Amino acid sequence: MTDKNLAQILGTRYPIIQGAMANISDGRFAAAASNAGALGVIASGAMTPDELAESIKLARSLTDQPFGVNIMLKSPYAAQMADVVADSRVPFVTTGAGSPGAYVERWKQAGITVFPVVSSTALARRMVSCGVDGVIAEGTESGGHVGEMATMALVPQVADAVEVPVVAAGGIASGRQMVAALALGACGVQLGTCLLVSEECPVHDNYKQALLAASDSDTVVTGRFSGSPVRQLKNHMARAYLKDEKSGQTRDELGHYMIGAMRRAVREGDVRDGSVLTGQVAGMLHDIKPLSKILEQLYQETLDAYGALTGRLAGIYGRPAVEAAAQVNEVR
Amino acid sequence: MTDKNLAQILGTRYPIIQGAMANISDGRFAAAASNAGALGVIASGAMTPDELAESIKLARSLTDQPFGVNIMLKSPYAAQMADVVADSRVPFVTTGAGSPGAYVERWKQAGITVFPVVSSTALARRMVSCGVDGVIAEGTESGGHVGEMATMALVPQVADAVEVPVVAAGGIASGRQMVAALALGACGVQLGTCLLVSEECPVHDNYKQALLAASDSDTVVTGRFSGSPVRQLKNHMARAYLKDEKSGQTRDELGHYMIGAMRRAVREGDVRDGSVLTGQVAGMLHDIKPLSKILEQLYQETLDAYGALTGRLAGIYGRPAVEAAAQVNEVR
Numbered sequence: 001m002t003d004k005n006l007a008q009i010l011g012t013r014y015p016i017i018q019g020a021m022a023n024i025s026d027g028r029f030a031a032a033a034s035n036a037g038a039l040g041v042i043a044s045g046a047m048t049p050d051e052l053a054e055s056i057k058l059a060r061s062l063t064d065q066p067f068g069v070n071i072m073l074k075s076p077y078a079a080q081m082a083d084v085v086a087d088s089r090v091p092f093v094t095t096g097a098g099s100p101g102a103y104v105e106r107w108k109q110a111g112i113t114v115f116p117v118v119s120s121t122a123l124a125r126r127m128v129s130c131g132v133d134g135v136i137a138e139g140t141e142s143g144g145h146v147g148e149m150a151t152m153a154l155v156p157q158v159a160d161a162v163e164v165p166v167v168a169a170g171g172i173a174s175g176r177q178m179v180a181a182l183a184l185g186a187c188g189v190q191l192g193t194c195l196l197v198s199e200e201c202p203v204h205d206n207y208k209q210a211l212l213a214a215s216d217s218d219t220v221v222t223g224r225f226s227g228s229p230v231r232q233l234k235n236h237m238a239r240a241y242l243k244d245e246k247s248g249q250t251r252d253e254l255g256h257y258m259i260g261a262m263r264r265a266v267r268e269g270d271v272r273d274g275s276v277l278t279g280q281v282a283g284m285l286h287d288i289k290p291l292s293k294i295l296e297q298l299y300q301e302t303l304d305a306y307g308a309l310t311g312r313l314a315g316i317y318g319r320p321a322v323e324a325a326a327q328v329n330e331v332r
Numbered sequence: 333m334t335d336k337n338l339a340q341i342l343g344t345r346y347p348i349i350q351g352a353m354a355n356i357s358d359g360r361f362a363a364a365a366s367n368a369g370a371l372g373v374i375a376s377g378a379m380t381p382d383e384l385a386e387s388i389k390l391a392r393s394l395t396d397q398p399f400g401v402n403i404m405l406k407s408p409y410a411a412q413m414a415d416v417v418a419d420s421r422v423p424f425v426t427t428g429a430g431s432p433g434a435y436v437e438r439w440k441q442a443g444i445t446v447f448p449v450v451s452s453t454a455l456a457r458r459m460v461s462c463g464v465d466g467v468i469a470e471g472t473e474s475g476g477h478v479g480e481m482a483t484m485a486l487v488p489q490v491a492d493a494v495e496v497p498v499v500a501a502g503g504i505a506s507g508r509q510m511v512a513a514l515a516l517g518a519c520g521v522q523l524g525t526c527l528l529v530s531e532e533c534p535v536h537d538n539y540k541q542a543l544l545a546a547s548d549s550d551t552v553v554t555g556r557f558s559g560s561p562v563r564q565l566k567n568h569m570a571r572a573y574l575k576d577e578k579s580g581q582t583r584d585e586l587g588h589y590m591i592g593a594m595r596r597a598v599r600e601g602d603v604r605d606g607s608v609l610t611g612q613v614a615g616m617l618h619d620i621k622p623l624s625k626i627l628e629q630l631y632q633e634t635l636d637a638y639g640a641l642t643g644r645l646a647g648i649y650g651r652p653a654v655e656a657a658a659q660v661n662e663v664r
Binding site for chain 1: 347453636647
């Protein structure tokens with residue numbers, strides 16, 4: 001594994017990627033995230049290729065910082081989207097839901113850094129064999145589409161399985177979790193849920209208020225059996241979905257729940273019958289702040305959490321042993 | 333939160349609890365874990381009260397180190413089990429599956445330290461209001477009965493919610509994960525899966541070999557819909573269970589799968605039709621070692637992982653800022 005941290009790889013102030021959120025992280029939001037010091041990422045999942053091209057143009061007009069695009073590989077437009085990012089030479093691409101193998105060579109020729117999102121070591125290995133630059137290991141505690149492995153178990157196993165840099169995603173909204181992610185072997189983190197309650201986030205205020213009111217155990221995963229697991233707030237819609245899923249309904253039979261469900265929540269603020277995607281860190285969100293404040297606070301908290309960790313280890317091992325270990329300083 | 337670490341609270345060499353494993357962690361195994369430096373814990377889940385009393389006696393004859401007992405509160409014998417531990421004055425009790433409220437006063441009078449296992453902040457708060465001494469926050473990546481919250485998201489939220497010490501469980505089998513757990517706010521950890529492949533562990537060799545052969549994504553959770561979620565190896569039995577569960581079968585209809593399933597795997601080595609309980613760290617297990625080696629290695633790796641973390645943070649913040657943070661040393 002390289003010893004570069006994610007900020008050095010990306011050319012950003014912080015070693016932080018803003019996770020792509022379909023219907024939410026458009027060019028304006030991605031530019032705001034980049035201006036605030038993270039790597040902003042445009043989610044192309046709910047866009048047409050033309051809309052993506054427009055969104056990239058908009059982001060470029062709003063920031064001189066690097067930003068990226070996420071391509072959902074199951075999208076019917078995936079190949080066209082792949083062309084758009086190559087033609088636009090965005091510096092960074094993340095991918096979800098499938099293998100970007102068919103596009104990696106073209107992207108690399110365009111100078112693009114490629115980090116697919118993976119949920120297992122098998123997928124991480126397959127991606128690396130396609131020539132990607134790194135992987136984002138995303139745990140099941142995150143919001144939206146999720147795998148089964150949790151961040152704590154996933155990140156070190158992926159870090160052991162591949163030689164490329166690993167970014168941790170899922171369950172990260174505080175300095176303690178940032179330190180944990182780096183301890184697990186990640187070179188940086190991807191954040192989603194905690195950025196939803198930023199001032200700049202274009203979701204309806206009802207959506208933000210629902211997250212602020214949520215506690216840790218207020219999320220559920222719909223679609224585990226029907227084949228499309230999605231973590232979201234346990235609202236009226238999600239409960240009804242789970243009831244039908246439990247009775248044995250198929251993905252097709254359940255499909256009506258999800259049609260327009262994200263837009264209902266994001267645009268119209270319908271947090272009862274809309275799909276309020278969120279990770280398990282929802283319980284840690286307490287106020288709406290500018291992106292710059294959220295990121296700056298996280299960045300500072302990380303050092304505080306490291307100090308607390310050091311004190312805790314000194315209590316266990318004695319301070320001299322801990323100080324000696326800190327001097328070894330070998331990044332693995 | 334107290335600033336004592338778990339080794340100080342328990343009087344053990346390491347800040348590590350051996351997680352209770354029904355049908356597996358009997359008096360002999362718990363004593364071996366205690367002799368190796370952790371807190372051994374007898375799982376009473378599959379025992380009668382008399383068997384538990386015998387098991388405690390056996391453990392006492394095999395170690396002069398502290399050990400504990402886990403009481404499954406849904407057991408029909410729970411009240412009698414509660415009496416047995418109070419009468420035997422075992423130093424430590426963990427509880428699962430329910431509230432120990434009815435027994436805490438008696439246990440405290442007997443000088444017993446009580447740490448229930450919790451899977452949410454709501455449960456943690458309820459337990460603390462019963463007067464327990466600490467909680468074990470267990471993430472969904474662990475083996476056996478699981479909740480929905482993952483360790484990364486659960487531990488800091490529980491640590492913020494209660495004033496008692498918090499032990500992290502789920503997804504911990506290496507020094508990197510131990511550092512992560514302490515960074516998240518835990519005073520120590522509980523281990524299960526990685527102790528299954530110890531020489532002393534009384535499971536059938538087929539069980540150990542199945543874990544050594546497993547990769548990260550070889551576990552599944554059966555019973556999420558039928559109401560008794562259990563993480564286990566994705567073997568023939570688990571696949572058949574999930575197929576029937578997906579078709580809408582109820583807990584009663586699915587019950588036949590689990591009857592004797594643990595014993596089949598643990599005693600008879602039937603890893604095809606038995607229930608091979610394991611956490612998501614199964615993919616990190618590579619050989620069978622004595623308990624003392626597993627624990628000693630984890631304890632040493634933790635300092636190494638802290639050194640690697642320090643190097644990684646120095647790359648991000650610069651070494652002076654990291655050294656200054658380490659001096660603050662306030663345990664929170």
